[in-house]
Amino acid sequence: MTTTTGTMTSTRSLSYIALFAAVIAVFGLIPKIDLPFGVPITLQSLGIMLVGCLLGPKRAFYTVGLFLVAVALGLPLLSGGRGGVAVFVAPSAGFLLGWLIGAVVCGVSMRQFMKRMPEAKGKGLLIVAFLSSLIGGIVVMYFFGILGLMLAAHLSATQATLAVLAFIPGDLVKCAACAVLVQSVVRGMPSWRLDRD
Amino acid sequence: MRSLYSTRRTWLHGVPAWLKLVALSLGGTVLMLTADVRGIAIAAAIVLALFASLGPAGWRQWRMLRGLLIASALIAGFHWAMGHPAIGLVSALRIMAAAMLALMLSITTRFDDLLTVLETILSPLRRFGLPVERIALAIGLTLRFAENFYAQWQRLDDAHRARTGRSGGLRLLAPLAIRALQTAERVADALAARLGG
Numbered sequence: 001m002t003t004t005t006g007t008m009t010s011t012r013s014l015s016y017i018a019l020f021a022a023v024i025a026v027f028g029l030i031p032k033i034d035l036p037f038g039v040p041i042t043l044q045s046l047g048i049m050l051v052g053c054l055l056g057p058k059r060a061f062y063t064v065g066l067f068l069v070a071v072a073l074g075l076p077l078l079s080g081g082r083g084g085v086a087v088f089v090a091p092s093a094g095f096l097l098g099w100l101i102g103a104v105v106c107g108v109s110m111r112q113f114m115k116r117m118p119e120a121k122g123k124g125l126l127i128v129a130f131l132s133s134l135i136g137g138i139v140v141m142y143f144f145g146i147l148g149l150m151l152a153a154h155l156s157a158t159q160a161t162l163a164v165l166a167f168i169p170g171d172l173v174k175c176a177a178c179a180v181l182v183q184s185v186v187r188g189m190p191s192w193r194l195d196r197d
Numbered sequence: 198m199r200s201l202y203s204t205r206r207t208w209l210h211g212v213p214a215w216l217k218l219v220a221l222s223l224g225g226t227v228l229m230l231t232a233d234v235r236g237i238a239i240a241a242a243i244v245l246a247l248f249a250s251l252g253p254a255g256w257r258q259w260r261m262l263r264g265l266l267i268a269s270a271l272i273a274g275f276h277w278a279m280g281h282p283a284i285g286l287v288s289a290l291r292i293m294a295a296a297m298l299a300l301m302l303s304i305t306t307r308f309d310d311l312l313t314v315l316e317t318i319l320s321p322l323r324r325f326g327l328p329v330e331r332i333a334l335a336i337g338l339t340l341r342f343a344e345n346f347y348a349q350w351q352r353l354d355d356a357h358r359a360r361t362g363r364s365g366g367l368r369l370l371a372p373l374a375i376r377a378l379q380t381a382e383r384v385a386d387a388l389a390a391r392l393g394g
Contacts, residue, residue, distance in 0.1 A: 011392045015385035018335045022342030023377055029347055050374070070336050073311045074201045074303040077343075084201050084303030085221065086261060089295035091268050153272040154288045177367060184371035189378060 017059055020051045021067040028079035042079040045141065045171060048099045049133035049178040052106025054185060054194070060103040068096060094148015098141035106136025114195040125186060129179035137178070138171050201261070201303040203254040209301060214310040215317075217302050224298045228291050234283050237290045244294040248301060258304055265296050312336075338384070346377055 024047035052060045067077065076083035088096060109132040114120065120128055142164060149160040186192055209217070224244070231237045248255050269289035276285025312333055319329045350373055357365035 011388045012385040014331060014335055015338065015381050015388055018338035019342050019377060019381035019384070021335070021339040022346055023374070025339065025343040026346045026350065029343075030350065066332070066335050066339065069315065069332065070339060073308055073315065073336075074306070075308070075336075075340070076201060080264070082261060082264070084261065085299035086265070086296040086303065089225065089292065089299055090265055091272065091292060152288065152292060154276065154284050155272075159275075177370065181371055181374055185374055185378065188371075188375040192378070 013059055013062075016055060017063045017066055020047075020055060020059075020063045021070065023047050024051065024064070024067050025070075025077040028077060043174070044079050045099070045137055046174040046178055048103050048141070049106055049137035049174065050181060052103040052136050053110045053129050053132055053178060053182045054192070055107060056111055056195075057104045057107030060107040061100065064100045064103045068100065071096075089152075091149055091152040092145065093152070095141060095145035097148070098144030101144060102136040102141040104136070105140045106132050109135050111195055118195060121186070122183070125183050126179045129182040130175050133175040133178040134172075137175060138168065141171075142168075200308065201258060201300070202307055203257065203304045205252075205254040207251045207254050207305055209251060209305040212305075214306045214314050217306060218311075218314060221298055221302050225295055228295050228298075231291075232287065234286055237287050237294070241290040241294040244297050248297045251301065251304065254304055255301070258300060261300055262293070262296060265292060269293050342377075342380070342384075345380065346373065349373060349376055 024044055027043035027047040030043050048064060051063050055063060071077050071083045071087060072085055074084050078087060087093065110128065113128040113132065117124060117128070145164060146157065146160045149155055149163060150157060153160070155163065182194075186194065228237070228240055231240055269292050272292070273282075273285035273289040276282060276288070316329050316332065319327065319332070323329050350369060353369045353372055354365050357363070357369060
């Protein structure tokens with residue numbers, strides 16, 4: 001068996017993949033926080049952004065894929081104890097596909113930034129992580145989420161966009177939280193590499 | 198963790214997992230292709246009757262459908278208000294019927310049986326380097342990690358409460374993430390020592 005660090009074939013990677021899938025699951029258990037204007041936010045999409053930023057695109061793909069497989073097999077790992085194949089036919093199913101692609105895009109973006117400025121720390125790192133989670137965790141995720149909503153609920157693009165608009169402020173907060181977390185992890189574990197595949 | 202699987206045996210428990218999966222995909226396809234109100238109403242009635250035939254094992258998982266019912270009602274109401282009640286009715290019935298079919302699979306099929314089917318389906322991907330046989334190990338690790346982190350989060354939260362009298366909330370995410378990564382490194386070392394690479 002080859003031991004490329006970027007894939008699931010490496011035992012070390014397997015541990016990180018399982019770990020981050022668990023982080024996504026635990027973020028679903030942490031109670032929901034209600035924003036002042038009444039929209040609930042759960043932390044699970046923060047987990048997705050974090051996976052993309054910290055693990056790089058390849059392992060982010062395996063991590064979110066593993067999480068979704070566990071959900072599909074019937075484990076109630078989504079926030080609110082949801083799980084099973086049923087969540088993949090719900091109107092919000094597009095977001096689940098968006099998680100997978102979004103995490104990968106977030107990882108690609110993070111890697112590209114870090115390759116260009118490998119010494120980024122402090123403010124630079126904050127901005128890079130914020131932008132990466134914004135691209136992967138909001139732009140890409142909402143693209144698929146809105147697409148799913150259009151198909152399942154027979155809405156036009158404008159109508160579907162309006163329906164999810166209320167969640168964007170909460171997700172912006174999550175992007176900021178993700179940036180702070182990435183920075184703390186890099187500070188707490190200086191050996192952590194952000195530019196891997 | 199509350200799994201969706203019901204230990205209360207129903208007639209559907211005895212049907213092999215692969216057959217149920219095939220039936221689910223066929224049922225889902227039929228639902229997708231049915232576009233007229235009468236057709237979808239008949240299909241939904243059949244699904245409802247099948248779901249009811251599971252008895253209390255099915256109704257006990259009612260909470261899984263509650264959110265979807267609200268979403269379907271909103272979709273139907275929206276299209277009604279826009280002057281296309283038929284489109285709303287078809288979308289809402291389709292979502293509910295598909296979700297019920299999927300939930301029936303989750304309620305009556307053991308996790309291990311579904312995993313076996315999944316491994317069989319994915320096994321051709323082995324040629325492209327996907328270590329299919331490690332999916333079970335990865336999911337097991339994920340669940341163990343999730344339990345571990347939830348306990349760690351509660352411990353951090355208790356410690357924070359003892360110091361400040363308030364719940365820690367988002368402030369605990371950074372220490373939690375760093376602890377999680379340190380645990381993952383230890384597990385990675387342990388796995389590498391036992392499995393190699």
